[in-house]
Amino acid sequence: MKIEILGTGCAKCHKLEEMVKKVLHDSKTDAEVNKIQDIKKIMSYGVMMTPALVIDNDVKIAGKMPTEEQIKSWLIGS
Amino acid sequence: MAECCGTRAKLIYACSGAADVGEIADRVVRKLRKQGNFLMTCLAGIGAGLSGYVQSAKGAEQNITIDGCPVACARKTLERIGVTPTSYILTELGLVKGKTAVTETVVNEICEKIKNSGNAKPASKSTISNCCS
Numbered sequence: 001m002k003i004e005i006l007g008t009g010c011a012k013c014h015k016l017e018e019m020v021k022k023v024l025h026d027s028k029t030d031a032e033v034n035k036i037q038d039i040k041k042i043m044s045y046g047v048m049m050t051p052a053l054v055i056d057n058d059v060k061i062a063g064k065m066p067t068e069e070q071i072k073s074w075l076i077g078s
Numbered sequence: 079m080a081e082c083c084g085t086r087a088k089l090i091y092a093c094s095g096a097a098d099v100g101e102i103a104d105r106v107v108r109k110l111r112k113q114g115n116f117l118m119t120c121l122a123g124i125g126a127g128l129s130g131y132v133q134s135a136k137g138a139e140q141n142i143t144i145d146g147c148p149v150a151c152a153r154k155t156l157e158r159i160g161v162t163p164t165s166y167i168l169t170e171l172g173l174v175k176g177k178t179a180v181t182e183t184v185v186n187e188i189c190e191k192i193k194n195s196g197n198a199k200p201a202s203k204s205t206i207s208n209c210c211s
């Protein structure tokens with residue numbers, strides 16, 4: 001699984017990264033996590049607002065924070 | 079340009095239809111973007127179901143559609159993904175489909191009507207470069 005956290009370095013972007021890593025750790029799930037700060041790369045997804053979370057090239061959320069439950073459902077199923 | 083944290087993001091879309099009013103809708107949206115009032119994004123991206131465009135629309139504070147005529151393709155494209163936009167239809171603002179010259183004067187008049195309508199208030203500051211902390 002390939003996970004990308006899109007954001008230019010704001011507090012919410014860091015928080016989202018922490019939440020994703022916590023879910024992965026708690027569920028003992030292996031995944032490649034990359035932070036994407038390059039604005040051109042961010043916009044290549046059509047994302048207009050950050051933070052955003054991309055899982056296997058599919059944008060799951062943009063412009064707002066997901067709940068931990070949402071992240072769990074995307075990463076490991078509900 | 080992407081918006082950090084999306085706290086005040088107002089996304090705007092044009093139908094960009096084939097008729098004169100569709101062309102005016104496109105030029106109006108580009109002008110509003112250049113003035114720094116709104117973030118223009120691609121209606122076609124939503125129509126194609128591209129996840130970045132769809133999720134951006136769902137995460138925006140406000141989505142604004144500018145349609146040339148009552149067919150309202152832009153508004154209906156947003157509604158198909160469960161988003162209810164603030165909708166402007168240029169024929170309801172006085173333009174006549176098939177009989178309106180595409181001029182700078184007309185584009186400016188429509189821009190002013192939209193900005194003064196109260197339903198699509200521009201962000202108080204530029205939404206482009208500000209980032210939450």
